[in-house]
Amino acid sequence: MTGVCLRFTTNAFPVEQRKDAWRFALKRVSITLDKASEDQLYGELIRVRGSMGISFLRLTGTAQMWQVDLRENPDCFWMMIVLDGAAETILDGETVHISDGSMICAPGQEVVSLSFSHDQRLLWVQIPNDRLDQRFKSPLPDQPCVVSGDNGFAHVMVAMLRGVADIMQDASAETVRPVEMAIAEFLLASLLHSAPVSALGGAAGVRAALLERIFQTIEMKLADPDLSYQKVASDHGISPRYLQKLFESIGDNFGxxxxxxxxxxxxxxxxxxxxxxxxxxxxxxxxxxxxxxxxxxxxxxxxxxxxxxxxxxxxxxx
The missing domain is CATH 1.10.10 (Arc Repressor Mutant, subunit A)
Structure with missing residues (x-):
């Protein structure tokens, strides 16, 4: 099913039933509610699925704690953007703050705990692995990570996704299709831009970052029938031979x-x-x-x- 495929609000239930109803609604989207105050509890979610299989889920709520667990359907990579409020998570045994405009990303097989001490509004985007595999040769992180909204690529992506969140009630598969086409590119660019070279694997990481920039150039020039590896190499200040070697390192070639x-x-x-x-x-x-x-x-x-x-x-x- 594409378009708006799930809506829920706790306001549809009597006060004494809202916590159980919210727990059930979150469970439907692979989130376990660990803790929430029953006093003035509020929760709302709406999900839109695009024609390319990418899921956009907007969540709004009062203070609470969750576990995001997609292990029953792990074939995706996801990111959760804090649109309003703030969140905390545990990474490598340390508490990490996720501020307004920043996001946490993770592969589908990883369980992530999130804590919200105040009201919050989030957008959770799940991208099927096959959509990423069609496009990217560089490996995505195999552990959860937080990407700051100060990251240039992430800043642009978050602004785009805020727009999606604002129109969720009336969104259709066609409405989000342009975003589906662009989001994977912005995601990987954000991850590469925010990670230190050591996290990307030293020299291999430098090559991965260069390859991603080359992929972006190719994507922008696909319509040019005269696009050549010589032109792309020149655009990036490297030799045509080195560009060919970069593609050989990922088992592919430019053409x-x-x-x-x-x-x-x-x-x-x-x-x-x-x-x-x-x-x-x-x-x-x-x-x-x-x-x-x-x-x-x-x-x-x-x-x-x-x-x-x-x-x-x-x-x-x-």
Whole structure:
């Protein structure tokens, strides 16, 4: 199911039932309520699921303590942004403060405890691993981490997600689709920008950060049919040979990576109602392909069917 798929507020229940109702509602989204005062308890959540499978869950509540536990469905990477208020968590045995505009990120298999001493409003975003694997070669953190809102990339991403949180009541799968397309890129850029070189693995981390910048350049220039590894290398002040070596280090090459990213952009446009009036040829040329026959062959190899057939397939609810 896409679009708004879950709404809950404790105000719908008598005061004496609100704590149990809130506990049950949180359990439905893989959060365990550890502690909450029954006096003036308030909780509200609303979830929107986008067409690319990314879940956006806005949570609002009074002071309470949680455990986030996605181990029953761990195939995702998630981030929880503090939109209003503040939170605390325990990382490596130390209490870490998460301020307004900052976020905590974690792989799905990690259990994370969160404490809120005052009213709070949060946005919890869950990104399926297959959406990240399609795009990223650099490893994501395997432990929870906090990213400051002062981080330039994170600041931009948080501003974008605040906008999503503000329209959740009326959001649809199509409303959040542009955010789905951008969010993974901002996430990894934020993580790489905020982590020290030692945390990224020394020289390997430096290469990972450089590769991510190269990926961003490629993403911005996918529509250019003349995009070449020589041009991208020049943009980053490295030799074409070194750029090729960087791709070899992740078991790929420049030409294949660009082709896969262009195919993915075409695939998304073929499914989008926003591009329903465009021909397949218009879409493939828009994303840098210059030959219909070779595009169709590559698309079939990547997705198991022709672009025309893919466009006709009904999108089934989850």
């Amino acid at each position: 294949h990576y660009v082709k896969v990213r262009r195919l993915e952009r075409c695939r998304l446009d073929l499914r989008s109602p926003l591009h329903a009036q465009k021909s397949i040829s218009d879409i493939l040329f828009q994303w840098g392909f210059n030959d219909s026959a070779s595009f169709s062959r590559a698309f079939r190899e990547q997705y198991g069917m022709s672009p025309r057939d893919y466009r006709k397939v009904e999108i089934l609810p989850e």
